[in-house]
Amino acid sequence: MAASEKTRAIHRFVQCILLILVLPLLPPGLEWFLTGTVTSESITLVASMYAITIGVSSKYKTLLAFAIIVSILFTAAYGSLAKERADHLAAAQTIKRAQPSQQDNQVVPADPPTNETNRSLGTSEDFGNRMRRYSIIAIVMVFLVHAGERFLRHVVEREPFWDLV
Amino acid sequence: MNVFSLHLPELLSLMGTLVSGLALLSVLLKIWTKMRANRIARARLQEFKQNTDLLRIAKSLRMEHLDPVEREKLLRQIERLLQGLDKKTLEEVNESLYQRSLQGRVRYAESLVSKSAVH
Numbered sequence: 224m225a226a227s228e229k230t231r232a233i234h235r236f237v238q239c240i241l242l243i244l245v246l247p248l249l250p251p252g253l254e255w256f257l258t259g260t261v262t263s264e265s266i267t268l269v270a271s272m273y274a275i276t277i278g279v280s281s282k283y284k285t286l287l288a289f290a291i292i293v294s295i296l297f298t299a300a301y302g303s304l305a306k307e308r309a310d311h312l313a314a315a316q317t318i319k320r321a322q323p324s325q326q327d328n329q330v331v332p333a334d335p336p337t338n339e340t341n342r343s344l345g346t347s348e349d350f351g352n353r354m355r356r357y358s359i360i361a362i363v364m365v366f367l368v369h370a371g372e373r374f375l376r377h378v379v380e381r382e383p384f385w386d387l388v
Numbered sequence: 389m390n391v392f393s394l395h396l397p398e399l400l401s402l403m404g405t406l407v408s409g410l411a412l413l414s415v416l417l418k419i420w421t422k423m424r425a426n427r428i429a430r431a432r433l434q435e436f437k438q439n440t441d442l443l444r445i446a447k448s449l450r451m452e453h454l455d456p457v458e459r460e461k462l463l464r465q466i467e468r469l470l471q472g473l474d475k476k477t478l479e480e481v482n483e484s485l486y487q488r489s490l491q492g493r494v495r496y497a498e499s500l501v502s503k504s505a506v507h
Contacts, residue, residue, distance in 0.1 A: 307397070357402055
């Protein structure tokens with residue numbers, strides 16, 4: 224009887240992991256599946272939203288506080304990235320407008336962007352990779368944190384999960 | 389890595405990652421504390437059950453009919469087990485024994501009354 228109760232508890236834990244922790248990662252998963260990569264903006268935004276949505280489903284105030292801080296930091300990172308991207312586009316448009324009108328129809332080879340320029344604009348591959356790496360690490364940490372909490376709640380303390388009946 | 393040379397989004401992401409690492413440490417600490425507390429509680433409960441079982445058996449035995457050496461041995465064993473209990477558990481055991489003793493006296497009195505009625 225005790226063994227079956229333990230099995231049920233493990234089932235509840237697995238259901239919870241799938242529904243609460245894995246399902247919200249579907250959008251970046253689809254982006255990766257369809258395009259072969261996930262942009263640094265997307266993954267930063269996912270890290271921010273994932274942290275806050277997982278944090279509010281926590282029963283421990285400390286973890287909620289940590290989740291809010293993580294979410295705010297990644298939101299700020301995303302905002303900063305988006306602003307730089309917008310500035311980059313605005314600068315590109317200004318440069319384009321400043322070109323003489325007779326050259327509008329000509330194909331002008333652009334100077335290859337230096338790594339420093341790209342870095343300052345947040346577009347270099349290395350910079351994007353680092354941003355992706357930090358965001359993925361944070362997502363994995365949030366995943367493990369909540370999985371640990373759910374293990375405690377559903378397996379150790381035998382708390383029911385979605386008893387809808 | 390020079391933190392001061394990092395770009396703002398990168399710095400923010402790095403800080404976010406570090407905070408999430410702290411959260412992970414916090415939850416691991418919580419799990420460890422909880423499981424340790426559970427393990428101790430289970431062990432204490434088991435010990436309490438064993439002790440109360442032993443006391444119940446000792447109490448139900450007609451101790452006066454035991455061999456004195458055996459009785460002494462059993463009493464020593466009970467004493468040693470009781471010393472291992474904390475104050476609260478000991479009080480519970482005492483209360484339980486006191487209640488049983490009262491019930492025993494009532495039953496004894498009832499049996500005396502019934503015997504006198506027969507005679």
